[in-house]
Amino acid sequence: MAGTSLAAMGFGEAEAAVAAHVRPMKLANTTETRNTCPYCSVACGVIIYAKGDVRKGERADIVHIEGDADHPTNLGTLCPKGAALKDFVHAPTRLQYPMVRRPGSDKFERVSWDAALDRIARLMKDDRDANFLASNQEGTAVNRWTTTGMLAASATTNETAWCTFKVAKALGIVGFDNQARV
Amino acid sequence: MTNAWTDIKNTDLVVVMGGNAAEAHPCGFKWVTEAKAHRGARLIVVDPRYTRTASVADFYAPIRQGSDIAFLMGVIRWCMENDKVQWEYTKAFTNAAYIVKEGFGYQDGLFTGYDPEKRDYDRTSWDYEIDEDGYAVTDPTLQHPRCVWNLLKQHVDVYTPEMVERICGTPKEKFLKVAQMIGECSSPTKTMTSMYALGWTQHSHGAQNIRGMAMLQLILGNIGVRGGGMNALRGHSNIQGLTDLGLMSHLLTGYLNMPTEKETDFETYMKSRQFKPLRPGQTSYWQNYRKFMVSFQKAMWGDAATAGNDWAYDYIPKLDVPSYDVLRMFELMNDGRVNGYICQGFNPVLAFPNRGKIVAGLSKLKFLVTMDPLETETARFWENHGEFNDVDTKSIQTEVIQLPTTCFAEEEGSLTNSGRWLQWHWAAGTPPGEAQHDTWIMAQIFLRMRELYRKEGGAFPDPILNLSWEYHDPTEPEPEELAKEINGRALRDLTDPNDPSKVLVPAGKQVVNFSQLRDDGSTMSGCWIYSGCFNEAGNNMARRDNHDPDETGAYLGWTFAWPLNRRTLYNRASCDTQGRPWDPSRKLLEWDGAKWTGYDVPDIAPNAKPEEVGPFIMNQEGVSRLFARGMMRDGPFPAHMEPFESPVPNVFNPKMRGNPVARIFQNDVAQFGTSEEFPYAATSYRLTEHFHYWTKHNRVNAALQPEFFVELSEELAAEKGITPGGWVRVWSKRGSVKAKAVVTKRIRPLHCDGRVVHVIGIPLHWGFVGAAKKGFGPNSLSPFVGEANIETPGYKAFLVNIEPSTAPAGVVA
Ligand code: SF4
Numbered sequence: 004m005a006g007t008s009l010a011a012m013g014f015g016e017a018e019a020a021v022a023a024h025v026r027p028m029k030l031a032n033t034t035e036t037r038n039t040c041p042y043c044s045v046a047c048g049v050i051i052y053a054k055g056d057v058r059k060g061e062r063a064d065i066v067h068i069e070g071d072a073d074h075p076t077n078l079g080t081l082c083p084k085g086a087a088l089k090d091f092v093h094a095p096t097r098l099q100y101p102m103v104r105r106p107g108s109d110k111f112e113r114v115s116w117d118a119a120l121d122r123i124a125r126l127m128k129d130d131r132d133a134n135f136l137a138s139n140q141e142g143t144a145v146n147r148w149t150t151t152g153m154l155a156a157s158a159t160t161n162e163t164a165w166c167t168f169k170v171a172k173a174l175g176i177v178g179f180d181n182q183a184r185v
Numbered sequence: 186m187t188n189a190w191t192d193i194k195n196t197d198l199v200v201v202m203g204g205n206a207a208e209a210h211p212c213g214f215k216w217v218t219e220a221k222a223h224r225g226a227r228l229i230v231v232d233p234r235y236t237r238t239a240s241v242a243d244f245y246a247p248i249r250q251g252s253d254i255a256f257l258m259g260v261i262r263w264c265m266e267n268d269k270v271q272w273e274y275t276k277a278f279t280n281a282a283y284i285v286k287e288g289f290g291y292q293d294g295l296f297t298g299y300d301p302e303k304r305d306y307d308r309t310s311w312d313y314e315i316d317e318d319g320y321a322v323t324d325p326t327l328q329h330p331r332c333v334w335n336l337l338k339q340h341v342d343v344y345t346p347e348m349v350e351r352i353c354g355t356p357k358e359k360f361l362k363v364a365q366m367i368g369e370c371s372s373p374t375k376t377m378t379s380m381y382a383l384g385w386t387q388h389s390h391g392a393q394n395i396r397g398m399a400m401l402q403l404i405l406g407n408i409g410v411r412g413g414g415m416n417a418l419r420g421h422s423n424i425q426g427l428t429d430l431g432l433m434s435h436l437l438t439g440y441l442n443m444p445t446e447k448e449t450d451f452e453t454y455m456k457s458r459q460f461k462p463l464r465p466g467q468t469s470y471w472q473n474y475r476k477f478m479v480s481f482q483k484a485m486w487g488d489a490a491t492a493g494n495d496w497a498y499d500y501i502p503k504l505d506v507p508s509y510d511v512l513r514m515f516e517l518m519n520d521g522r523v524n525g526y527i528c529q530g531f532n533p534v535l536a537f538p539n540r541g542k543i544v545a546g547l548s549k550l551k552f553l554v555t556m557d558p559l560e561t562e563t564a565r566f567w568e569n570h571g572e573f574n575d576v577d578t579k580s581i582q583t584e585v586i587q588l589p590t591t592c593f594a595e596e597e598g599s600l601t602n603s604g605r606w607l608q609w610h611w612a613a614g615t616p617p618g619e620a621q622h623d624t625w626i627m628a629q630i631f632l633r634m635r636e637l638y639r640k641e642g643g644a645f646p647d648p649i650l651n652l653s654w655e656y657h658d659p660t661e662p663e664p665e666e667l668a669k670e671i672n673g674r675a676l677r678d679l680t681d682p683n684d685p686s687k688v689l690v691p692a693g694k695q696v697v698n699f700s701q702l703r704d705d706g707s708t709m710s711g712c713w714i715y716s717g718c719f720n721e722a723g724n725n726m727a728r729r730d731n732h733d734p735d736e737t738g739a740y741l742g743w744t745f746a747w748p749l750n751r752r753t754l755y756n757r758a759s760c761d762t763q764g765r766p767w768d769p770s771r772k773l774l775e776w777d778g779a780k781w782t783g784y785d786v787p788d789i790a791p792n793a794k795p796e797e798v799g800p801f802i803m804n805q806e807g808v809s810r811l812f813a814r815g816m817m818r819d820g821p822f823p824a825h826m827e828p829f830e831s832p833v834p835n836v837f838n839p840k841m842r843g844n845p846v847a848r849i850f851q852n853d854v855a856q857f858g859t860s861e862e863f864p865y866a867a868t869s870y871r872l873t874e875h876f877h878y879w880t881k882h883n884r885v886n887a888a889l890q891p892e893f894f895v896e897l898s899e900e901l902a903a904e905k906g907i908t909p910g911g912w913v914r915v916w917s918k919r920g921s922v923k924a925k926a927v928v929t930k931r932i933r934p935l936h937c938d939g940r941v942v943h944v945i946g947i948p949l950h951w952g953f954v955g956a957a958k959k960g961f962g963p964n965s966l967s968p969f970v971g972e973a974n975i976e977t978p979g980y981k982a983f984l985v986n987i988e989p990s991t992a993p994a995g996v997v998a
Contacts, residue, residue: 034613036611036612036613037610037611037729038593038594038610038611038613039422039593039600039602039608039610040422040593041422041592041593041600042421042422042876042879042880043209043210043213043419043420043421043422043876044210044418044419044420044421044422044423044424044425044601044602044603045190045210045211045212045213045418045602045603046422046600046602046603046606046608047212048608051594051613051614052613053613053614055615057595057612057613057614057615058611058612062615063613063614063615064614064615065594065613065614068594073729073731074731075191075731075733075740075743076190076191076212076213076602076604077212077215078215080212080215081212082211082212082873083211083873083874083885083886083889084873084874084875084876084880084886085212086885087880087883087885087886088594090883090884090885090886091592091879091880091882091883092592092594092595092614094559094882094883094884094955094956095882095956096559096560096882096954096955096956097558097559097589097592097617097618097620097882098557098558098559098560098587098588098589098590098617098618098620099589099617099618099619099620100589100618100619101586101587101588101589101619102586102587103584103585103586103587104567104583104584104585104586104587105584106581106582106583106584107578107579107580107581107582108578109567109568109569109578109579111585111587114586116619116621116629119586119588120626120629120630120633121633122586123552123554123586123630123633124630124633124634124636124637125637126525126551126552126584127525127630127634128634128637128638128641128643130524130525130551131643131644132643132644134524135644135645137644137645139446139505143446143449143503144449144499144503145446145502145503145505146499146500146501146502146503146645146648147502147503147504147505148502149509149517149522149523150522150523150524150525151523151524151525151526151527152509152514152523152525152526152527153526153527153528153529154511154526154527154528154529154531154533155427155432155529155530155531156427156529156530156531156556156557156623157420157421157422157423157424157426157427157428157432157530158421158422158423158530158593158600159423159427159529159530159623160423160426160596160597160598160599160600160664161423161426161429161430161598161599161600161601161607161667161668161671161715162598162599162624162662162664162667162668162671163596163598163622163623163624163627163664163667164423164426164427164430164432165430165438165667165670165671165711165712166623166624166627166628166662166667167432167529167623167627168430168431168432168438169485169631169652169653170627170630170631170652171432172437172485172501172502173485173500173631173648173649173652174634174648174649175502175645175648176502177434177443177502177504177509178434178509178513178514178517178523179432179433179434179509180432180433180434180509180510180511180514181424181427181428181432181433181531182420182421182424182427182531182536183424183427183428183432183433184433184510184511184975184976184977185387185511185536185537185977185978
């Protein structure tokens with residue numbers, strides 16, 4: 004409106020010059036995705052804005068995260084943690100590659116996923132085969148593996164948790180807990 | 186939480202005790218502000234520190250950490266004495282009228298049946314008198330001297346306001362003011378909500394803290410109603426979900442239990458789980474245990490679980506101890522009896538007590554695998570960081586494999602909030618580098634091990650070879666596939682028991698909810714309490730209808746709440762014995778003469794007659810329990826217990842240390858300090874700008890609260906010559922940390938049993954990796970002892986000493 008009336012008064016060129024200096028909207032052409040804050044269990048709704056759309060198989064770079072005004076719990080508000088989520092996603096200490104630290108070494112070395120996973124499967128199987136307790140002194144089947152334990156993450160999804168549960172309990176791991184213990 | 190965050194707006198009184206919601210759950214606390222602004226609700230805070238929540242409270246009362254039971258029993262005593270009881274509710278909906286067996290008693294801080302050698306109770310006397318039909322005997326007039334009500338009256342009698350002051354350090358007038366405010370909520374039209382968190386759980390008597398408040402809420406008639414309830418605010422975003430799904434040593438999914446080795450076969454396991462009603466006509470919903478258990482076994486092992494092999498009962502490991510919880514595992518590690526450990530999104534070097542013992546344990550492992558989106562101190566426990574992690578790297582022979590995972594923004598799935606809402610979220614960004622989903626990693630480990638077992642054979646491969654793994658892409662199960670498995674489906678046509686020609690659910694279709702699960706192997710369901718989350722109607726967790734008819738705060742169309750999309754647990758108790766709402770202005774449900782209707786999914790069979798069926802359908806009694814029978818290891822009523830490290834002796838039994846039945850490992854006894862050596866009462870907490878150790882990696886949060894500090898009173902600072910902002914050393918029998926001193930009026934010395942007790946506050950956040958300054962955590966100091974029932978380590982009450990100090994080496998002061 005203001006621009007239009009200015010133009011009517013003969014300031015058309017000035018308007019164009021101003022427009023040329025205006026930064027394009029940061030969130031223009033971004034993909035919006037509904038998510039929830041991963042920190043505390045208030046579980047505030049957030050909207051994530053990304054350049055690109057992962058669901059179309061594109062590379063997507065997250066450029067902004069804000070509160071979801073439609074979410075009944077937080078109604079768009081976020082606390083100092085939720086408000087800074089973008090810097091968690093892009094933290095310089097985000098891990099990128101599998102690493103191994105060899106016994107006695109003072110550094111991590113990069114390894115391939117295959118090498119890391121084969122090594123883990125080997126270490127676990129060897130330990131399980133050596134120490135699995137099939138039955139107790141009374142001859143009751145107890146089928147437990149106590150010499151390898153696992154801590155599961157209570158910030159993972161229910162679906163991840165179920166997948167993790169299946170593997171851990173099927174292997175016979177009894178030293179299995181998550182942050183709820185703490 | 187029994188209720189939802191959005192329900193808190195319906196309350197008249199908020200009691201924050203054992204938590205600090207304004208600080209730790211800020212956007213949820215907003216609903217307290219709503220209740221205050223629009224209903225005129227009031228807020229009480231009881232805490233050793235004048236917290237951020239206290240700063241907006243109507244009334245604040247100080248308390249010594251670890252003494253909450255005495256305070257709560259004192260309030261119950263005051264309510265009984267002053268007739269502040271919701272009588273109809275208490276008589277009809279609690280076990281107040283139940284008669285307890287002869288022989289039950291309590292003396293010198295101990296209940297009957299204590300065995301000091303075993304550090305355990307024989308709990309046989311902690312039960313009801315049972316008649317010849319197998320029902321509990323009751324006296325609805327509450328006259329019987331051994332009815333629960335009279336036993337409770339006797340039990341709390343000692344907790345006078347004077348005794349509360351003596352134990353808790355809460356001045357008598359302040360205690361009385363709190364009791365009066367709480368007592369007003371015994372009116373059927375006034376409601377109080379309890380908001381608590383780790384300030385209650387992280388004690389060796391944590392469960393009894395919570396029971397104390399739950400009992401108070403019951404006699405006030407505040408459970409099951411709008412604006413009421415017991416609301417555990419909980420920590421991590423999916424801590425509720427991982428508990429529900431049983432990722433714990435002693436659990437299976439949906440609060441089914443891991444079997445013990447005494448339960449040698451399926452029938453023996455089921456024998457103690459019949460859950461016969463203890464009163465005529467009661468629901469006792471756990472009677473369906475077998476259906477849920479068989480459906481779970483079918484979800485795990487599919488066709489390999491048959492009636493002929495006890496539903497593959499042998500495949501589940503059998504416990505020889507109550508649990509291989511984290512404390513036991515680190516004890517075993519220190520003993521050289523653990524070789525491998527996997528930490529998925531978990532940082533025990535900062536999260537578990539007595540850090541020295543944790544690092545020593547990890548150093549004895551053969552291998553450690555970490556899975557995390559971020560660097561952790563645990564993955565780098567072998568790295569020397571001077572005073573901040575003074576280890577001998579060369580001597581540590583542990584092989585560490587660190588795997589990069591995606592974070593919330595790069596993955597899809599559901600998280601269960603503290604109000605039990607399963608909320609679906611979607612992936613928005615491309616993961617960095619080669620980071621992978623946890624589901625992919627778990628599948629890879631599983632598939633590679635299964636392949637090795639196929640090729641090489643080995644120890645009992647059956648549960649691995651037969652694990653149900655029917656995914657479209659076995660190397661990466663999709664979130665929707667996993668969610669459907671959790672919900673469950675029919676494996677054969679499910680026919681109507683009354684009309685076998687009618688198919689209710691055709692084979693292969695999702696069950697609508699757990700009411701369709703069966704114990705004959707014809708259904709499968711990963712986690713019965715979640716059943717209904719993803720049925721033939723679709724993914725109910727992804728629903729986004731935020732309408733709220735009549736603004737009750739229920740939001741039934743928003744995502745999915747377990748169980749059955751119910752938003753307020755025990756909501757049948759929001760009505761009187763005739764089925765009429767106690768408070769018509771806060772109606773949740775009502776009985777229309779034929780069925781229950783209202784704003785929420787009824788927590789009772791829809792046609793269960795109000796005069797006949799009790800509201801606490803999960804209990805064999807049909808009512809709630811003021812007396813817990815033998816269900817808790819440390820007593821059927823909460824009784825005052827001191828922390829293991831306490832500045833004062835237990836007034837009821839000076840010889841008793843901590844919780845008399847808490848498990849203690851011999852190695853740790855020598856590491857408990859006394860109040861002579863360590864005179865100050867320490868406690869730990871989180872700051873609003875931080876989330877545990879993750880936000881250390883975030884520049885914004887690291888800058889907002891940049892430096893490790895401890896808080897102490899002006900009085901103690903003066904006594905010790907500590908200057909505000911100066912360096913101090915704080916140490917316990919287990920470790921030592923250096924911090925900046927925050928000298929504050931927010932902490933005041935307490936007067937307990939004739940002594941001055943100084944409190945020292947120790948926030949948690951800092952470590953040695955990430956964007957934040959290096960620092961320490963309270964776990965360098967806290968003791969290695971767990972809660973007696975559940976083994977949650979205590980971080981809220983332990984002893985330390987303090988002195989002025991200098992900066993850690995290499996740190997610019
Ligand atoms: S924004 Fe804050 S209050 Fe909301 S879920 Fe995240 S951490 Fe919790």
